[in-house]
Amino acid sequence: MINYAYIIPFLPLAAFAVNIFFGKKLKGASAYIGIAAISASFLMSLSIFFAFLGGAQRFEVNPEWLNLGAVKFGMGFLVDGMTSVMLIVVTLVSLLVQIYSIGYMHGDPRYPRYYAYLGLFTFSMLLLVIANNFAMMFVSWELVGVSSYLLIGFWFEKKSASDAGKKAFITNKFGDFGFSIGIMMIFAFCGTLNFGEVSNAIAKGALSGSTLTLAGILVFCGAIGKSAQFPLHVWLPDAMEGPTPVSALIHAATMVAAGVYLVARTYFLYAASPTASAVVAYTGVFTAFFAATMALVATDIKRVLAFSTVSQLGYMIMALGVGGFTAGMFHLTTHAFFKALLFLGAGSVIHGAATQDIREMGGLGKHMKITMVTFFIACLAIAGIPPFSGFYSKDEVLLAAFNYSKPIYIAATFTAFMTAFYMFRLFFRTFTGEMRTKLDPHESPFTMTIPLMVLAVLSVVAGWLFVQGHAFETLVHFKEGAAEEGSLLVVWISIAASVLGIGLASAIYVFKVVPDGYFRNKFPGIHKVLINKWYVDEFYDRTVIKPSLNLARRFFSFDSKYVDGAVNLTGIINVIISKLHNIFDKAAVDGAVNGVAAAAQGGGGILRRVQTGLVQNYMLILVAGAALAVVVFFFIK
Amino acid sequence: MMLVPFIGISAIIFAIGVYGALTRRNAIGILMSLELMFNAANINLVAANKFLNLENSIGIIFPIFIITIAAAEAAVGLAIILSIYRQIKSVYVEKINIMKW
Amino acid sequence: MLLLLLFAAIAIISAVLVVSMKNIMHCALFLALFLLSVAGIFFCLDADFLGIVQILVYVGGIIVLILFAVMLTSRVSSALMEQTNEQKGLAITACLLLSAAITAAAFKTNLVTSFYGADPDGTTRATGELLLTVYALPFEIASIVLLVALIGAIVLAGKKGE
Numbered sequence: 009m010i011n012y013a014y015i016i017p018f019l020p021l022a023a024f025a026v027n028i029f030f031g032k033k034l035k036g037a038s039a040y041i042g043i044a045a046i047s048a049s050f051l052m053s054l055s056i057f058f059a060f061l062g063g064a065q066r067f068e069v070n071p072e073w074l075n076l077g078a079v080k081f082g083m084g085f086l087v088d089g090m091t092s093v094m095l096i097v098v099t100l101v102s103l104l105v106q107i108y109s110i111g112y113m114h115g116d117p118r119y120p121r122y123y124a125y126l127g128l129f130t131f132s133m134l135l136l137v138i139a140n141n142f143a144m145m146f147v148s149w150e151l152v153g154v155s156s157y158l159l160i161g162f163w164f165e166k167k168s169a170s171d172a173g174k175k176a177f178i179t180n181k182f183g184d185f186g187f188s189i190g191i192m193m194i195f196a197f198c199g200t201l202n203f204g205e206v207s208n209a210i211a212k213g214a215l216s217g218s219t220l221t222l223a224g225i226l227v228f229c230g231a232i233g234k235s236a237q238f239p240l241h242v243w244l245p246d247a248m249e250g251p252t253p254v255s256a257l258i259h260a261a262t263m264v265a266a267g268v269y270l271v272a273r274t275y276f277l278y279a280a281s282p283t284a285s286a287v288v289a290y291t292g293v294f295t296a297f298f299a300a301t302m303a304l305v306a307t308d309i310k311r312v313l314a315f316s317t318v319s320q321l322g323y324m325i326m327a328l329g330v331g332g333f334t335a336g337m338f339h340l341t342t343h344a345f346f347k348a349l350l351f352l353g354a355g356s357v358i359h360g361a362a363t364q365d366i367r368e369m370g371g372l373g374k375h376m377k378i379t380m381v382t383f384f385i386a387c388l389a390i391a392g393i394p395p396f397s398g399f400y401s402k403d404e405v406l407l408a409a410f411n412y413s414k415p416i417y418i419a420a421t422f423t424a425f426m427t428a429f430y431m432f433r434l435f436f437r438t439f440t441g442e443m444r445t446k447l448d449p450h451e452s453p454f455t456m457t458i459p460l461m462v463l464a465v466l467s468v469v470a471g472w473l474f475v476q477g478h479a480f481e482t483l484v485h486f487k488e489g490a491a492e493e494g495s496l497l498v499v500w501i502s503i504a505a506s507v508l509g510i511g512l513a514s515a516i517y518v519f520k521v522v523p524d525g526y527f528r529n530k531f532p533g534i535h536k537v538l539i540n541k542w543y544v545d546e547f548y549d550r551t552v553i554k555p556s557l558n559l560a561r562r563f564f565s566f567d568s569k570y571v572d573g574a575v576n577l578t579g580i581i582n583v584i585i586s587k588l589h590n591i592f593d594k595a596a597v598d599g600a601v602n603g604v605a606a607a608a609q610g611g612g613g614i615l616r617r618v619q620t621g622l623v624q625n626y627m628l629i630l631v632a633g634a635a636l637a638v639v640v641f642f643f644i645k
Numbered sequence: 646m647m648l649v650p651f652i653g654i655s656a657i658i659f660a661i662g663v664y665g666a667l668t669r670r671n672a673i674g675i676l677m678s679l680e681l682m683f684n685a686a687n688i689n690l691v692a693a694n695k696f697l698n699l700e701n702s703i704g705i706i707f708p709i710f711i712i713t714i715a716a717a718e719a720a721v722g723l724a725i726i727l728s729i730y731r732q733i734k735s736v737y738v739e740k741i742n743i744m745k746w
Numbered sequence: 747m748l749l750l751l752l753f754a755a756i757a758i759i760s761a762v763l764v765v766s767m768k769n770i771m772h773c774a775l776f777l778a779l780f781l782l783s784v785a786g787i788f789f790c791l792d793a794d795f796l797g798i799v800q801i802l803v804y805v806g807g808i809i810v811l812i813l814f815a816v817m818l819t820s821r822v823s824s825a826l827m828e829q830t831n832e833q834k835g836l837a838i839t840a841c842l843l844l845s846a847a848i849t850a851a852a853f854k855t856n857l858v859t860s861f862y863g864a865d866p867d868g869t870t871r872a873t874g875e876l877l878l879t880v881y882a883l884p885f886e887i888a889s890i891v892l893l894v895a896l897i898g899a900i901v902l903a904g905k906k907g908e
Contacts, residue, residue, distance in 0.1 A: 621742030624668070627666060
């Protein structure tokens with residue numbers, strides 16, 4: 009089955025093709041085609057996963073794609089333990105999201121196209137996961153970007169949605185710019201783009217020192233863009249304009265994880281350059297902290313979850329940066345499950361209550377039991393309460409941070425505290441207490457609740473399942489990863505932080521110990537800054553967007569004045585030249601032709617006079633000729 | 646008395662006949678010039694016979710034949726002229742130019 | 747000798763007049779004179795039979811024929827017209843050239859002279875013998891030609907529809 013791993017991405021691609029071309033005819037059936045394809049991919053991924061659990065080795069196929077003599081490019085695929093885990097994550101979450109969407113997107117006029125785009129996205133993501141060289145990864149990276157643009161801006165009639173799609177794509181592009189330069193650097197120094205070969209080249213020293221650091225940081229730029237790290241995090245909150253299942257798939261589980269996966273795949277760059285990994289680590293921890301602060305005050309369900317995603321991604325990136333390779337990937341896996349659950353649950357709330365503002369909600373728990381329970385489980389997981397999955401993965405991340413740098417560890421722990429707080433703030437405000445506005449909530453259909461339940465189960469068990477027998481470590485490790493010695497101190501501190509967070513949230517929102525607007529009124533300045541997302545968007549607008557637009561406008565006026573003027577001028581010149589040609593043609597060419605005719609006519613006119621019809625003229629010539637003949641014959645010898 | 650003067654006389658008369666054939670407008674005039682030419686040839690032949698003592702007196706026999714043929718040809722020519730005269734009521738050769746361009 | 751020169755001169759003069767007279771009738775008459783003088787030349791050159799034939803056939807037959815034709819085709823307006831056409835100049839040039847060339851060529855040739863001794867009784871008997879023995883075939887053919895010409899002339903000049 010491992011040999012056929014390359015088929016896995018192409019099944020959703022086939023679903024995409026069918027839905028795109030025949031969607032109008034299929035209507036509702038398009039969902040089943042997509043689900044069928046992704047189920048098949050999931051089953052294949054499952055078998056590959058069990059194969060690796062059973063001890064299969066790294067498998068790579070690299071057929072030659074382009075042979076330029078000195079350089080050869082291959083396009084193949086690579087399957088190892090990490091790949092198998094990612095395959096499971098992507099296909100499973102994608103499958104659950106597609107099932108969920110049957111209910112959520114019911115009645116949407118572009119229903120088949122939605123499934124087509126989901127198929128395209130899944131294809132791109134799976135291709136990225138099995139890529140074995142930088143070129144293929146970059147191509148699938150861009151494909152993922154395009155698919156996310158299409159999906160975020162799915163309801164493009166709303167200006168905010170189409171703007172959000174553009175913002176996502178363009179912000180990603182900034183990161184991709186650095187990424188592509190990094191790729192070029194790697195190619196220049198190592199002469200190849202294949203991951204395995206580059207790793208060998210670096211070990212031999214083809215790329216080292218400051219150039220290696222620079223290459224590592226540039227490649228990381230791609231991850232900054234795709235995984236919404238500071239300073240390219242701005243697109244993720246806006247991307248909530250897309251349908252909620254899309255947010256679950258893309259912004260919880262898979263696409264944003266692509267950046268983390270990239271760093272993991274190219275870890276040989278960061279392992280060899282302490283500076284680069286330091287950059288990665290600090291970026292990650294800063295983002296985690298920064299995003300958590302914004303989530304404290306957000307009032308839209310999906311926005312809170314978006315900031316939470318950015319924060320958790322920061323955790324994963326930080327983990328990779330501080331050397332916790334396995335920890336980072338583990339957190340990615342567990343986060344995929346509980347974040348997807350959170351988003352789908354939020355979607356269920358939105359579907360049932362028809363609002364997204366938590367200030368308008370409250371007491372929904374009475375009417376939406378399944379949603380409440382599953383949401384609660386997810387919140388416990390993200391807060392890191394044992395024995396839920398989030399506890400195990402977050403614990404490993406904090407352990408790695410502890411062993412690397414104490415300041416980073418302190419910041420990470422404080423972020424854990426904030427995470428617990430804002431997640432439970434969200435939960436309490438939405439599901440408990442009195443209904444603040446007149447709503448008519450109802451539980452969602454079972455197509456939506458079943459995925460919720462599946463993900464809830466996974467959020468509970470995935471953590472402790474994976475640590476059985478160091479299963480995750482054997483699958484996902486870098487070099488011979490020395491297992492971090494567990495530090496009980498770290499474990500207790502992290503649990504304490506989470507409990508404190510939950511306690512504070514319940515104090516404010518459940519038991520009303522602290523009145524509702526207390527903090528808001530006490531620190532109005534801080535609150536304003538946090539609500540406005542630290543004014544990052546305004547900053548970009550002033551420094552990047554407006555100057556770009558001005559420059560574009562200036563270029564446009566230059567273009568319409570001079571370039572278009574030049575083009576018009578050439579047009580006019582052409583007309584003049586053609587008129588000259590016309591004259592030339594009439595006078596010279598036609599004149600020549602007519603001249604020849606006239607000459608023929610004239611010549612003929614002259615020559616025909618020989619035929620006078622008078623015999624005497626002919627005879628004259630005859631006689632003259634005879635006389636000449638006599639003269640010649642007799643006298644000129 | 647030598648042969649050469651006679652050839653010269655014959656040549657002169659022949660040339661006069663040619664001149665007449667080339668310039669006369671009247672068709673009958675052309676025929677008359679034709680007779681001049683024939684006679685010039687006859688003179689030549691007879692002179693040659695006298696001064697070169699041609700075998701079998703060919704210089705006398707040949708002119709007989711020439712005269713015969715000339716007579717026949719004059720008869721036919723005049724018949725033609727008459728029939729043309731009936732058509733176009735004129736004997737001037739300038740008028741008989743249908744075969745020009 | 748003198749006679750010969752006289753006859754030659756008359757021949758040339760009358761020839762010139764034949765081709766240059768305005769009145770066709772005058773031309774025909776001068777043609778007759780020319781033919782007579784040619785006959786005279788023949789007599790002087792010991793070709794007496796030929797001279798007789800010349801007078802009989804040419805002067806007696808052809809001149810009469812021509813005179814008939816002239817009279818049948820004469821019109822009142824014809825007397826006022828030019829008798830020669832516009833290529834006079836070129837024609838004179840060509841004819842002069844021709845005559846000069848032939849004469850000059852004659853001077854160049856070296857012909858062996860030997861005189862012809864004619865029969866004192868005249869050449870008639872000899873000519874007759876030759877015509878019917880050596881030149882019998884041409885003689886017969888000539889007669890056929892005459893016959894054909896006769897018929898042809900009748901057909902051509904006959905009335906239409908007969």
